[in-house]
Amino acid sequence: MSKVRIGIVGLGNMGSTHANQILAGKISRLELTAVADSDPAKLARVPQVKGFSSAAEMMASGLIDAILIATPHYDHTTIGIAALKAGLHVMVEKPISVHRADCERLIAAHTNKKQVFAAMFNQRTDHYYLKIRDLIQSGELGEIRRVNWIITDWFRTETYYASGGWRATWGGEGGGVLLNQCPHNLDLFQWMFGLPVTLRANCQFGKYHDIEVEDDVTAIMTFKNGATGVFITSTGEAPGTNRLEITAERGKVVYEKDKITYTRNVQEMGEFSRTTDQAFGRPEVWEVNIPAPSHGDQHNGILKNFTDAILDGTPLVAPAAEGIRSVELANAMLMSAWTDKAVTFPIDGKKYERLLKAKIATSKASKKKKKVVKITNDDFAKSMVK
Structure with missing residues (x-):
């Protein structure tokens, strides 16, 4: 062939x-x-x-x-x-x-x-995220302590949600911002940091739009090593923010507006804290700008x-088999919001399926016929440019 x-x-x-x-x-x-x-x-x-x-x-x-x-x-x-x-x-x-x-x-x-x-x-082809992942996997950052990702520049209008009868319904799409806009971010999140051990989320359903699914999410996670993570997303904020911040033993990495900045501790902060005789001292730092050639x-x-x-x-x-991880993150956030409880990984997939089917069974939006508004390919192409 x-x-x-x-x-x-x-x-x-x-x-x-x-x-x-x-x-x-x-x-x-x-x-x-x-x-x-x-x-x-x-x-x-x-x-x-x-x-x-x-x-x-x-x-x-x-x-x-x-x-x-x-x-x-x-x-x-x-x-x-x-x-x-x-x-x-x-x-x-x-x-x-x-x-x-x-x-x-x-x-x-x-x-x-x-x-x-x-x-x-x-x-996964984006050179900025590839650089950040390499910093993590190479051990350059040391042990990660905290991750914060605010990804709220997914703003969508009522016209967008009216562009397809399947959109923004439990029966048609299976969710909102977590299942449509954020799968890429959730995939990158687990690709760089792995899955947490526990998660608690606040999801707002139809907060900014006439829809039944989530359009505003704040999730708090705990990882195996004790590190914490916060993931915030929404389709109801303009202009919105896309800021990834990683705090680790060796310093802090911030990715925002096509710029990676690395404030690098000369000495790991844990070691400095244990060995210094200064009550208010801080590790010496280097300010490093990390270039990336393109978005791939x-x-x-x-x-x-x-x-x-x-x-x-x-x-x-x-590999498609890795796609289960981003889906599980999205499911965990919704399950936590529905049950008002923290969720442990791996989640109970069959329990989630039952909860989702119950949402579909009681859904009004999934049953009523929407007036469909056409989105042109030009409109779609513009939306893909961040």
């Missing part, structure tokens, strides 16, 4: 964007040979290739070696399982599933390890890596 023939299921904003990038030749050795969507108008967006009304028809066509799943969230699990059973290589958009139990079902279907199974966590290749970089993994055996940047 010299090229990978890929089909895309789901031609909404993200699926159409992927299709256009592949058709434009942005990913070498990857060829778009089919698309699938139940909406004929969306199929018409990609007239260059064979269109199908369902993923099943496309998978049975013999036209594809791999599939990119860009459908509403709940379908990620069912289509992903069917694609893996059909012997296809699979790329799934974020989140890989809505809840932990579905993640487990999807991951369990990946029995043939020759099939490449990846997730679209494009932020993002979505196209993940698709290139997926292609290289299929053709050359290149290790994946974002």
